[in-house]
Amino acid sequence: MTGMRTAIIAGQGRLPAALAGLMAEPPLVAAVDGFPPDGLTVDLRVRIERLVPFLRALERDGVGQVIFAGAVARPRLDPALLDEATATLLPRLMGAMASGDDATLRVVIELFEEFGFRVVGVDEVAHELLPGAGVLVGTVSPMDEADAARAAAIVAALGSVDVGQGAVVAQGLCLGVEALPGTDVLLAQVAEIGVLRPDPARGRGVFYKAAKPGQDRRIDLPTLGPETLRGAAAAGLGGVAFQAGSVICLDLSEMHRLAGELGLFLWARP
Amino acid sequence: MTGMRTAIIAGQGRLPAALAGLMAEPPLVAAVDGFPPDGLTVDLRVRIERLVPFLRALERDGVGQVIFAGAVARPRLDPALLDEATATLLPRLMGAMASGDDATLRVVIELFEEFGFRVVGVDEVAHELLPGAGVLVGTVSPMDEADAARAAAIVAALGSVDVGQGAVVAQGLCLGVEALPGTDVLLAQVAEIGVLRPDPARGRGVFYKAAKPGQDRRIDLPTLGPETLRGAAAAGLGGVAFQAGSVICLDLSEMHRLAGELGLFLWARP
Numbered sequence: 001m002t003g004m005r006t007a008i009i010a011g012q013g014r015l016p017a018a019l020a021g022l023m024a025e026p027p028l029v030a031a032v033d034g035f036p037p038d039g040l041t042v043d044l045r046v047r048i049e050r051l052v053p054f055l056r057a058l059e060r061d062g063v064g065q066v067i068f069a070g071a072v073a074r075p076r077l078d079p080a081l082l083d084e085a086t087a088t089l090l091p092r093l094m095g096a097m098a099s100g101d102d103a104t105l106r107v108v109i110e111l112f113e114e115f116g117f118r119v120v121g122v123d124e125v126a127h128e129l130l131p132g133a134g135v136l137v138g139t140v141s142p143m144d145e146a147d148a149a150r151a152a153a154i155v156a157a158l159g160s161v162d163v164g165q166g167a168v169v170a171q172g173l174c175l176g177v178e179a180l181p182g183t184d185v186l187l188a189q190v191a192e193i194g195v196l197r198p199d200p201a202r203g204r205g206v207f208y209k210a211a212k213p214g215q216d217r218r219i220d221l222p223t224l225g226p227e228t229l230r231g232a233a234a235a236g237l238g239g240v241a242f243q244a245g246s247v248i249c250l251d252l253s254e255m256h257r258l259a260g261e262l263g264l265f266l267w268a269r270p
Numbered sequence: 271m272t273g274m275r276t277a278i279i280a281g282q283g284r285l286p287a288a289l290a291g292l293m294a295e296p297p298l299v300a301a302v303d304g305f306p307p308d309g310l311t312v313d314l315r316v317r318i319e320r321l322v323p324f325l326r327a328l329e330r331d332g333v334g335q336v337i338f339a340g341a342v343a344r345p346r347l348d349p350a351l352l353d354e355a356t357a358t359l360l361p362r363l364m365g366a367m368a369s370g371d372d373a374t375l376r377v378v379i380e381l382f383e384e385f386g387f388r389v390v391g392v393d394e395v396a397h398e399l400l401p402g403a404g405v406l407v408g409t410v411s412p413m414d415e416a417d418a419a420r421a422a423a424i425v426a427a428l429g430s431v432d433v434g435q436g437a438v439v440a441q442g443l444c445l446g447v448e449a450l451p452g453t454d455v456l457l458a459q460v461a462e463i464g465v466l467r468p469d470p471a472r473g474r475g476v477f478y479k480a481a482k483p484g485q486d487r488r489i490d491l492p493t494l495g496p497e498t499l500r501g502a503a504a505a506g507l508g509g510v511a512f513q514a515g516s517v518i519c520l521d522l523s524e525m526h527r528l529a530g531e532l533g534l535f536l537w538a539r540p
Contacts, residue, residue: 074443098416098442146368154431161427163444172368173344174433177447181463189459193451 007063010037011070022126052085055115065118121218131268133244138265143203148241151208159212165222170205187231204238211246225250239265277333280307281340292396322355325385335388391488403514408535413473418511421478429482435492440475457501474508481516495520509535
């Protein structure tokens with residue numbers, strides 16, 4: 001059926017390949033220039049300066065719906081590469097880029113929709129990547145629950161100003177908050193500042209990750225993977241918690257195994 | 271006049287001595303055990319486990335008002351040190367400590383007031399430590415203004431969940447946010463992650479500091495000093511901005527000199 005093929009608009013990391021592996025029909029893979037996905041053959045390349053010719057190429061290839069997956073840093077625009085049609089969209093794109101990542105992504109989704117594509121989320125094509133509520137590994141003490149609740153409140157406040165999606169809380173104290181550099185940098189920073197937990201009996205603390213309040217679930221859902229667990233263990237935390245149904249877990253079976261090995265809990269918090 | 275002497279309840283750092291130097295009458299200096307102030311002779315020591323005997327000692331010494339100044343980490347309580355009167359206050363103190371630093375400080379202020387002391391803020395005894403609106407050093411570009419405005423929104427959101435009072439924003443991107451480890455650690459982290467500024471023409475970014483929304487101004491006002499400027503320069507930032515009238519500047523003349531030497535702007539933002 002024409003127009004029903006799915007394209008993955010892929011950024012860096014392992015998510016695009018994980019998604020492709022779970023889809024019934026092989027997708028067309030378009031990679032954002034400079035942000036190659038891991039372990040996936042790329043069919044098309046896209047640069048923001050040549051967005052309109054790219055959208056027309058997708059049309060020609062029979063693509064009807066697209067899914068965004070993988071990490072892309074905010075690109076610097078090279079005016080020399082602009083085509084005329086994309087140039088007319090530039091004021092909208094630049095305005096959005098000045099207002100933050102969420103605004104940029106919202107405008108990109110709008111543009112795809114204006115060109116007639118359906119933009120779908122990970123929920124729709126690979127629900128199994130988003131674990132529902134439950135303690136997946138280990139045990140969660142009342143102290144851990146309290147730390148996760150405080151971290152959830154912090155992440156919600158940060159999300160409202162379009163900053164990160166994660167925070168580390170131990171014994172009620174906020175040891176660090178995720179900003180542009182991301183989760184791995186945050187956990188390394190917490191490891192480096194060392195132990196700031198006044199009372200050993202009150203738990204080792206938690207890294208918590210969640211979607212932003214009101215986040216468009218078709219783009220930029222937070223992601224955890226085995227490296228998050230390694231980072232949490234190195235930071236001396238007791239476990240990792242995340243918002244059930246809204247956080248992508250890459251390689252969940254390896255995460256199960258590794259959390260057990262590292263003695264961490266892994267909790268999809270309702 | 272009896273009961274009108276002022277006591278500084280001093281934590282770590284240079285603020286207690288700076289305050290004492292600006293007061294008309296020499297204050298009584300009470301130091302929180304384990305957090306000695308710099309360059310100040312200590313008259314009394316206080317531990318939270320012996321709060322009531324300490325309050326009675328202040329009364330005996332003719333103290334009528336107190337001012338809190340300097341940094342204190344959340345203490346671990348040693349039950350063996352508790353006296354009977356302080357023990358009756360413990361449920362209130364512990365409950366507050368579990369809810370965060372602001373809650374703890376609010377309860378400590380309440381207790382001082384219940385014992386008949388007036389609790390005053392830095393504004394009242396040393397207004398000159400809180401610079402009013404104006405560009406103190408250098409020039410602030412429209413890009414810097416935009417970065418400072420975004421940082422102010424982030425700090426306000428963080429303050430609403432009782433996290434830090436500072437953030438680093440460059441070209442609209444949030445490079446880091448202050449949590450428990452404080453300003454110096456944040457700036458060192460931004461220095462370590464290196465340059466994440468897509469467009470050199472759009473400014474080097476700003477560290478911004480402000481009081482929390484609704485903060486009790488008698489306690490824990492944010493503080494800047496020469497070391498903040500050194501940290502901002504090492505992080506590659508263009509300058510430091512802060513909320514006019516609500517941020518304590520330690521050693522302002524040295525901050526003027528140093529900002530000039532380091533090529534940073536210093537801006538008390540209205």
